Amino acid sequence: MTERAPSRWMTLSGILLLGATFFVTLIVPRAQSQSTNQDSTANNAVQLVVQGRQIFRFDTFGDQAFWGDTLKLHQAIEGAGLGGVGPGVSPKMALTVGLKVDVDALPQNLFEQLKHGSINLNDPAVTVALLKLNAVVGVTGVFDSSGALKSMGIQCALCHSTVDNSQLALCAGVIQPNPGTGCIGHRLDGWPNRDLNVGGIIALAPDLDAVASLLNTTQANVRSVLNTWGPGKFDAELFLDGKAANPQQITDGVTTGTNVPGAVLIPPAFGLGGVNLHTWTGWGSVPHWNAFVATLEMHGQGRFWDPRLNDATQFPIAAAHGFGDLRLPNGQYISPDDDMVTSKLQALQFYQLAIPSPQPPAGSFDSAAAARGDELFSGKAKCNNCHVEPLWSDSGWNLHAPSEVCIDSFQANRAPDHRYRTSPIGDLFTHTKGGFYHDGRFSALTNVVDHYNTCLSLGLNASEKSDLLQYLLSLTFGPTGTEKRSGQRSGK
Numbered sequence: 001m002t003e004r005a006p007s008r009w010m011t012l013s014g015i016l017l018l019g020a021t022f023f024v025t026l027i028v029p030r031a032q033s034q035s036t037n038q039d040s041t042a043n044n045a046v047q048l049v050v051q052g053r054q055i056f057r058f059d060t061f062g063d064q065a066f067w068g069d070t071l072k073l074h075q076a077i078e079g080a081g082l083g084g085v086g087p088g089v090s091p092k093m094a095l096t097v098g099l100k101v102d103v104d105a106l107p108q109n110l111f112e113q114l115k116h117g118s119i120n121l122n123d124p125a126v127t128v129a130l131l132k133l134n135a136v137v138g139v140t141g142v143f144d145s146s147g148a149l150k151s152m153g154i155q156c157a158l159c160h161s162t163v164d165n166s167q168l169a170l171c172a173g174v175i176q177p178n179p180g181t182g183c184i185g186h187r188l189d190g191w192p193n194r195d196l197n198v199g200g201i202i203a204l205a206p207d208l209d210a211v212a213s214l215l216n217t218t219q220a221n222v223r224s225v226l227n228t229w230g231p232g233k234f235d236a237e238l239f240l241d242g243k244a245a246n247p248q249q250i251t252d253g254v255t256t257g258t259n260v261p262g263a264v265l266i267p268p269a270f271g272l273g274g275v276n277l278h279t280w281t282g283w284g285s286v287p288h289w290n291a292f293v294a295t296l297e298m299h300g301q302g303r304f305w306d307p308r309l310n311d312a313t314q315f316p317i318a319a320a321h322g323f324g325d326l327r328l329p330n331g332q333y334i335s336p337d338d339d340m341v342t343s344k345l346q347a348l349q350f351y352q353l354a355i356p357s358p359q360p361p362a363g364s365f366d367s368a369a370a371a372r373g374d375e376l377f378s379g380k381a382k383c384n385n386c387h388v389e390p391l392w393s394d395s396g397w398n399l400h401a402p403s404e405v406c407i408d409s410f411q412a413n414r415a416p417d418h419r420y421r422t423s424p425i426g427d428l429f430t431h432t433k434g435g436f437y438h439d440g441r442f443s444a445l446t447n448v449v450d451h452y453n454t455c456l457s458l459g460l461n462a463s464e465k466s467d468l469l470q471y472l473l474s475l476t477f478g479p480t481g482t483e484k485r486s487g488q489r490s491g492k
Helices: 008-058 064-070 073-078 091-096 108-115 124-132 198-203 209-215 219-229 286-297 316-320 342-354 367-378 445-455 462-474
Strands: 139-143 149-154 161-163 187-189 249-251 254-257
Touching: 008 187, 008 342, 064 073, 064 139, 064 149, 073 124, 073 149, 091 124, 124 139, 124 149, 198 219, 209 219, 286 342, 367 462, 445 462
Parallel strands: none
Antiparallel strands: 139 149, 161 187, 249 254
């Protein structure tokens, strides 16, 4: 019997099988490589978030050399009874000026004593003990080998974190916190601490000679200015231009105040993904402002470069002291080994951009009215012309002249571009305390709506303004604008 020759189909099948095998040997390693790359990208992202959170919460950038060693603020915390000066800072006083306690840093037995009122909240020694536990949000105590407080420093979290209201009962008689926040609780990173009296805290420092010398004035004058800031405000530009007050605050062409303190409200540190500029008046992006604050305001040890500060007319103090090209006191550039800021900017920025957006509290706005306000926002009210959904700021260069928003130019003129940023307006409920706009000039959100109704001649009636207000209260930050329309939010 003769053998049959292979059919053409069998030959073709063999060729296809061989080709498929060859294709798989090529594509599988590529797919594995892509999977590996994706995993390594995700792992890198997680690592940066973890590093950035640690920096945001606990890194002083070496600023204890200023706050402790120079200003001796730790001595005011201790009080004379513990080797410092004055009456000391008790936990009750610390909470009253807006400092927060991280409940997760407290040992269980201490927490139970606190809940049952068996801790003396009027004793500065308790404050020192809390510092030793690293439980005071944004403040680090530096202790010697014997356990005595010898210095102290601050972190980003001091101004840009608060705590939740899980232990709200412990705040009774101390502060009236923001919605969703308290004085002792779990950390809420990125939220502006509108209870924090930064100026009042700095004014407690026993030795403000370094600040007085910088501003060419007396320590008494420095304390007087610091005590005008009030809760939730800070004046970064004071140390650049020396202007302590706005001589004439103008809104809608009408003078609404004179000699208003130059401090501005602490803004949120979340919701900045995709937003070009970070501060009320522009200045720069997230890493620019982080470097600016870490070196020039927190007085950490690091390099900083911004030649705009060499303008002696606009920034006489900054120009005189070389703040635009920050070096060591001997005039030499800070070496990478001594720079405690620059290497941390990447992870710090990554963490800030990763902080999740909180949701408006259930029942905090009227859903039906918000739906009507949504149409007004993009239509008759013209809000979306600048507060572009879902960034809630301009997509691109997000600055506008003071005349465009019908207010005075004082704060704008303290920044290089002489303009105001279109502030992202998501999660307004997290920073309602202290007022609205950069300096809190509008006490309520309804006043802001009234302002633009007049400024832009919108012609909104009372019902439309009410609907728009409800929509503003519903806004949150996110990668898309679908959350607010999907019915996932809770209204009344």
